[in-house]
Amino acid sequence: MPDTDRTAVATSGIALLGLASIGAAHVATWAGRRWRPPVVQARLPAPLGRAAAIRAARRLNRAAGVLAASVLAATAGAHYRGSFQHRAMFTPLVTASLSLAVSAHGTADRRPSAHRGRDGVYVLAALTGVVGTGFHLYNVASRQGGLSWQNLFYAAPLGAPAALSLSGALGFLAERVRDTAAGEQPMVAGLPLGRVVAGVTSAGLMGTVAEAGLLHFRGAFNSPAMYVPIALPPVAAALLGNAALGASGRRRRWVRLSLRLTTIMGFVGAAFHVRGVARQMGGWRNWRQNVLNGPPIPAPPSFTGLAMAGLAALGLLEDHPDD
Amino acid sequence: MSSNPSSDPLAAPRATGGRAPDVFKVGGWVPMRQFDEDEPVDFVVVGTGAGGGPLIAGLAEGGFSVVGMDAGPWFRPLEEFASDETEQNKLYWTDERVVDGANPMVMGGKNSGKAVGGSTVHFAMVSLRFRPEWFKSRTTLGYGADWPLDWREMWDYYGRAERALSISGPISYPWGPKRPRYPYRSHELNGAAELLGRGAEAMGYRWTPTPLATVSAPHGHSHPCVYRGFCRFGCSTNAKQSQLVTFIPRALKAGAEIRDLAMVGRIEVGADGRATGVHYMRDGKWRFQRARNVVVSGYAIETPRLLLASATDRHPDGLANSSGLVGKNLMTQSNQAVFGTMDNEVRWNKGPPSLSITEHWNYDDAKDFHGGYCWMAQGPMPIEWVTIQTGSRGLWGQRLRDEMEKYNHSVGLKMVGEMLPDERNRVTLHDDTDQYGLRVARVTYGWSDNDKALIQHALGQMQTSLEAVGARDVFRQENDTNHLGGTARMGFDRQTSVVDADCRSWDIPNLWVCDGSVFPTVGGVNPHLTITAIAMRTADRIRAMAADGTLNHPRRAA
Amino acid sequence: MTDSPAGRYPGYDVMDKRDTQSWDQVTRDVIDRRLAVPREPRFFTAAEWETLGALCARIMPQPDDRPPIPLPAYVDAKITERHQDGYRYATLPPQGEAWRRGLAALDAEAEEVHATRYHALDPDRQDALIARMQAGELTLPAWDGMPCKTFFEHRVLGDITHAYYAHPVSWNELGFGGPASPRGYVRMQLDRRDPWEAAEAHPGEEDRALRENRHVV
Structure with missing residues (x-):
């Protein structure tokens, strides 16, 4: 196997390991979880109970980690396909790996205050995504035909780096939530945290829908299943957005259901993409071509990461009303 | 080769015993209805390519009993199409033909297929619509001949053909009237296609990814294109939407029979002046299939050859030839090119050869000659490339070797240009005979002054474009032609044409011609989509005529 | 390797x-058969074989640090196995006959000028005769009405170079x-x-x- 292929395999391996460690951390805490504090009603954002804040923060860390893992594996494949033509193409692999690592750390961490190192990495990841969007815009614009459908389909994907920014943003918000464990009110930039996370997640879901829609359109929706990620997540995003703006402290069954379905859809989508690779000429025996040119297997779990963040936000909204 | 006859598609017919090869499965078979030779079938269609394939499918789906005959073998692409230029000569019509005239035509892979699916098995998949004015080029543009078809009706049939062939094309096409979205998205461009775009933009011309009959995503049993680049030598993945993997399976499902390795040598005409069936050789024996209608879909060489060879005392100049036009007005298309060398590694053999196109000069009439042309990116394989080096530059010896080694840095633009109809360009019968004992075709061709002016204009334009992207050592391939048309043109009356708008011959009401032979003009784009659209229209027309009782007794002005 | x-x-x-x-079974079989082409003439006579060998060596000179691609064997196989082009110029006879006549005529031209057969000439003189053939200047009666230029363009250049670039060794040189x-x-x-x-x-x-x-x- 050539060295370059090894790099790709190794990066995918790291991503999988990261996902597994998040899962393990989650299982460990679930096993030892404690009694849940009663809901406190208040007009201002209610101070989170210590345990509730840590739990919500860890859920957000976990969501940021799933998103980072998806970004890491998808970027590794796409930038390997692009022959790492520019050295900057390694950057998102580094920051996504770091984001994944600190998310695993945060998922396992029960301490009641933000972690400086994690904060730093999350900010870095968010910035990488912004800079990456700039690079991708430049790539599209410099191709023959400029901002054309052809280049939106086949040049550097414009929406992809934003997923890394989202991972960073969710992680950053996780740290803010954790900070409230000391009894502060869950606010960020003057806004109730639950609403902010819900808003960011809702917007992130819509962006991811746009990306999936574009690529599934490129694939001519050759399977009816390809409509699911442009049909279901917008419902979840809309309901969550509505929740972000609406009354808090209410049980929102439909929001929760749509987000849970979106969580599952992300993993099922990956399975469909595995099948999609098999559907290419030569199937999995021809993996060196088909993993790169077939549907990207690590992409759909981005929805899972975002939906998990949405569920965490919903928990904050429901349990800690601010109105 | 094993001794099992079904393992060698060229050795013995495969479509026998109620089954036919399944093109989507290694070693697979599908059931096929079979008809008795002595019971007349509604239609026998000679040829299963761009014209025959859709017609057989359309007629069978309309409830007619149909037998399709093809002189070539029935391949299973997944297991029988090697990644090899030389081996894949087996897809071409390589039986002897004699060429002469001022510009003798190169035949074989350039324009003739011999396989179930015809030339669509090895064509470059370029699927373009005519410019609307070309259907009335005499009236609107002042040259050639008018078609008896209306462009608006053709626009509809183009759309149907594009859907049937799952064409992968751009979201919006820069030229001509609005067309519906292509069923599949255009393919990623390769380096050669990018360079066409860069050159076109430098000249201020629009360009676009080429609409191609190869899928960019899975479709039915077809895998998406893997960009192996051997398109012109048979697609081993079934990404290419040839008639072999589209209309032929549809035809079988609808109850048509298709006979492979069945060479039709003569159409029989009865005492009442109507065709009664065809004589054909299969498995070493001459046989006769009775039919109520005979359709000839052999393309512009074999179609007139069969009509001429079927001459009788009553039809001494061949069938359907009271106009004397059978075999005349043969047209090919100018296929000249300009090549050069880039500093970049272009590696032009990756992907379909013609991934981008500019039709600028098909739609711009500010020129001092008739007709239009387009040009497309190029990606020849090594043997094609050496043919260009020897044919255009006369290179041999060490110089040839040195030039060949620039292969991965080479870039090219190739035109498809309109040649005008001329009665002196024609197909006749030569005295030599082929392996079936049939007289071979003699193909006589010369370029007119208009043809030459168009070619020189195009060569200059393409050279400018190549030089604009920094190509060095630019040279011209001046002698190439491609595609066929004419020889049984459709028209408005029996004096000036061979068939009517419905592809029915004026002379014999149950004898039809349905392929590129019916083109009065060829336009400046590849003909395949137009042939497919006409065949789909003809099938609809025949169904409509059967419904209103005019199939057997055409209503015609005297 | x-x-x-x-x-x-x-x-x-x-x-x-x-x-x-990158290779499927049908392609492996095709290339295996090509590499196993019989190296002895089946169509050509011994004398024609010498002339053809000399001509191939000038049209496609090959490096001497590897076994040469057996070009005469492929020309012979094309005729023996009846692989036709699908068209024939009216002024050319069928391919086997064209080759036979052309090689004999080339020998006759060499005899005429240098009193020796083509394969015995030194490479420069062989090249000079090829150049005259390409220019259409060879007109001895041995051509028997076949234009030497047409023969050169459509038999000599076509059959020899197509055989060369059908061989995997040539693809290495192109980076194909x-x-x-x-x-x-x-x-x-x-x-x-x-x-x-x-x-x-x-x-x-x-x-x-x-x-x-x-x-x-």
Whole structure:
């Protein structure tokens, strides 16, 4: 196997390991979880109970980690396909790996205050995504035909780096939530945290829908299943957005259901993409071509990461009303 | 080769015993209805390519009993199409033909297929619509001949053909009237296609990814294109939407029979002046299939050859030839090119050869000659490339070797240009005979002054474009032609044409011609989509005529 | 793995990919048959074989550090196995007869000028006769009405060069990827190559190209 292929395999391996460690951390805490504090009603954002804040923060860390893992594996494949033509193409692999690592750390961490190192990495990841969007815009614009459908389909994907920014943003918000464990009110930039996370997640879901829609359109929706990620997540995003703006402290069954379905859809989508690779000429025996040119297997779990963040936000909204 | 006859598609017919090869499965078979030779079938269609394939499918789906005959073998692409230029000569019509005239035509892979699916098995998949004015080029543009078809009706049939062939094309096409979205998205461009775009933009011309009959995503049993680049030598993945993997399976499902390795040598005409069936050789024996209608879909060489060879005392100049036009007005298309060398590694053999196109000069009439042309990116394989080096530059010896080694840095633009109809360009019968004992075709061709002016204009334009992207050592391939048309043109009356708008011959009401032979003009784009659209229209027309009782007794002005 | 000499694509051998996803079974069988072409003439006489061998060596000279591609054998096989072009110029007889007449005429032309057969001439004189054939200047009665220029363009150049570039060894010289099914290509843009494509030796990077070409699988 050539060295370059090894790099790709190794990066995918790291991503999988990261996902597994998040899962393990989650299982460990679930096993030892404690009694849940009663809901406190208040007009201002209610101070989170210590345990509730840590739990919500860890859920957000976990969501940021799933998103980072998806970004890491998808970027590794796409930038390997692009022959790492520019050295900057390694950057998102580094920051996504770091984001994944600190998310695993945060998922396992029960301490009641933000972690400086994690904060730093999350900010870095968010910035990488912004800079990456700039690079991708430049790539599209410099191709023959400029901002054309052809280049939106086949040049550097414009929406992809934003997923890394989202991972960073969710992680950053996780740290803010954790900070409230000391009894502060869950606010960020003057806004109730639950609403902010819900808003960011809702917007992130819509962006991811746009990306999936574009690529599934490129694939001519050759399977009816390809409509699911442009049909279901917008419902979840809309309901969550509505929740972000609406009354808090209410049980929102439909929001929760749509987000849970979106969580599952992300993993099922990956399975469909595995099948999609098999559907290419030569199937999995021809993996060196088909993993790169077939549907990207690590992409759909981005929805899972975002939906998990949405569920965490919903928990904050429901349990800690601010109105 | 094993001794099992079904393992060698060229050795013995495969479509026998109620089954036919399944093109989507290694070693697979599908059931096929079979008809008795002595019971007349509604239609026998000679040829299963761009014209025959859709017609057989359309007629069978309309409830007619149909037998399709093809002189070539029935391949299973997944297991029988090697990644090899030389081996894949087996897809071409390589039986002897004699060429002469001022510009003798190169035949074989350039324009003739011999396989179930015809030339669509090895064509470059370029699927373009005519410019609307070309259907009335005499009236609107002042040259050639008018078609008896209306462009608006053709626009509809183009759309149907594009859907049937799952064409992968751009979201919006820069030229001509609005067309519906292509069923599949255009393919990623390769380096050669990018360079066409860069050159076109430098000249201020629009360009676009080429609409191609190869899928960019899975479709039915077809895998998406893997960009192996051997398109012109048979697609081993079934990404290419040839008639072999589209209309032929549809035809079988609808109850048509298709006979492979069945060479039709003569159409029989009865005492009442109507065709009664065809004589054909299969498995070493001459046989006769009775039919109520005979359709000839052999393309512009074999179609007139069969009509001429079927001459009788009553039809001494061949069938359907009271106009004397059978075999005349043969047209090919100018296929000249300009090549050069880039500093970049272009590696032009990756992907379909013609991934981008500019039709600028098909739609711009500010020129001092008739007709239009387009040009497309190029990606020849090594043997094609050496043919260009020897044919255009006369290179041999060490110089040839040195030039060949620039292969991965080479870039090219190739035109498809309109040649005008001329009665002196024609197909006749030569005295030599082929392996079936049939007289071979003699193909006589010369370029007119208009043809030459168009070619020189195009060569200059393409050279400018190549030089604009920094190509060095630019040279011209001046002698190439491609595609066929004419020889049984459709028209408005029996004096000036061979068939009517419905592809029915004026002379014999149950004898039809349905392929590129019916083109009065060829336009400046590849003909395949137009042939497919006409065949789909003809099938609809025949169904409509059967419904209103005019199939057997055409209503015609005297 | 055969190390081809330092050229544009040092160390690249398309046959290294024979057992990878780039080759399917039908292609392996086709190339195996091609490499096993009989090296003795089946159509040509011994004398014609000598003349043809000399002509092939001038039309496609081959490096002497590898076994030559047996070009005369492929010309012979094309005629013996009746692989036709699909068309024939009215002024040319069928391919076997054209070759027979052309080779005899070439010998006759050599005898006429140099009093020896074509294969015995030194390479410069052989080239000079080829150049006159290409220019249409050979007109001895041995041509029997066949235009030497048409014979040269459509039999000599066509049959010999097509045989050369049908052989995998020639693909190494071009850096051509060769067979590609089921695996085709991924990286389509300018200046990009897949790991299973030949690496070109840019000046100063010969070692890197050699290293990469050892892993073209």
